Amino acid sequence: MRKKVLIVDDHPSFRSAARLLLEHEGFDVVGEAEDGASGLAASAALDPDVVLLDINLPDLDGFDVASRICLDQAAPKVVLTSSRDPREFGPLVMRSGAQGFIPKGELSGARIDALL
Template structure:
């Protein structure tokens, strides 16, 4: 499963990559902001984009909408250090596969939300 991680915190990206790779997932790239995320998606064609809601240049929901408009859109899973309640109804209406609080991130939950075959190991 090809994954792109989008988060402006390099430390978190590094740990998330190790966590997902430990689960046998293929992290094809890391983006630090919205524009990088869009460019790298078009370039690397990931199946899943793990997308932080709070990005320095663009709103994560806006990035999700733009990703959904691509010719072969990836599945998007929103992550955030804020709770779902704090983000409100925009999560429900965004064109995404689901939402994960950052502390709940794991390969299994990601695979469940993205609707991909479960992690083999």
């Protein structure tokens, strides 16, 4: 069964590239959101298996969005992403409830599967 993915990122070019890549690698991208508030709403409405979530969003911090999504045990798995160096985030990734972190330049279906 194909995993359903929601992409939450404020850059349309990244959302488009991530969609193409993930669909090519067998994922079903069920939606996109450009900020944290719409990401939370889309996560609730679309029932994805995975939320690919940018850390730097214009309205809410990605760590905060992840922790809100992960409050429910039936919630989708969250994978954080950023173009910044992951060492900058220290323990924030794990404290957010996310499955882990993938740098944007290293995004692949295999990397997502490895975290799940």
